[in-house]
Amino acid sequence: GAALKIAQKHIKGDYVVQLDADYQFMPSDIPNLIKPLMQGYDVALGSRYEKGARVEKGAVTNFRRFGIHFLSLATSVASMRYVSDALAGFKAFKTPVLLKVDIRVDHYGYEAEEVIKAAKLGYKIINIPVQYKKRNDGSSHVIPVKHGLMFLGTIIKTALE
Numbered sequence: 001g002a003a004l005k006i007a008q009k010h011i012k013g014d015y016v017v018q019l020d021a022d023y024q025f026m027p028s029d030i031p032n033l034i035k036p037l038m039q040g041y042d043v044a045l046g047s048r049y050e051k052g053a054r055v056e057k058g059a060v061t062n063f064r065r066f067g068i069h070f071l072s073l074a075t076s077v078a079s080m081r082y083v084s085d086a087l088a089g090f091k092a093f094k095t096p097v098l099l100k101v102d103i104r105v106d107h108y109g110y111e112a113e114e115v116i117k118a119a120k121l122g123y124k125i126i127n128i129p130v131q132y133k134k135r136n137d138g139s140s141h142v143i144p145v146k147h148g149l150m151f152l153g154t155i156i157k158t159a160l161e
Contacts, residue, residue, distance in 0.1 A: 001113070025046060042097045043114075048088060071086055116155065
């Protein structure tokens with residue numbers, strides 16, 4: 001969240017793509033996220049769980065998959081929009097949309113905050129199937145229970161605003 005807020009000050013183009021830097025999401029899917037924006041959508045959410053997505057075996061544990069589905073359901077309820085993978089670090093926005101969303105949290109919960117706020121502002125959101133691979137190097141800094149609770153707190157807080 002903090003990094004996204006800093007990056008917003010430097011945006012120059014018509015579209016902004018948010019992509020986790022661990023190379024689990026494929027940059028080759030970027031055109032698939034931009035195309036709907038060019039066709040009238042405002043936000044394109046990369047999803048590991050839409051028909052056509054390709055998730056490498058072993059890339060997501062069952063425990064994390066449960067959390068992803070639970071938090072995506074909570075995000076869907078809070079935004080009143082279907083969100084199949086709220087935790088995917090792969091999204092695209094029309095630049096004015098992202099700038100208007102006004103991210104406030106500095107942690108992982110910004111993923112839900114940006115979707116819920118975009119929905120509340122009436123922006124058109126679409127889920128796009130993407131590729132997702134196992135991590136080749138290093139380890140995730142996400143602590144499932146701790147960050148999951150922070151994420152859920154952000155969903156509740158943003159929904160009530």
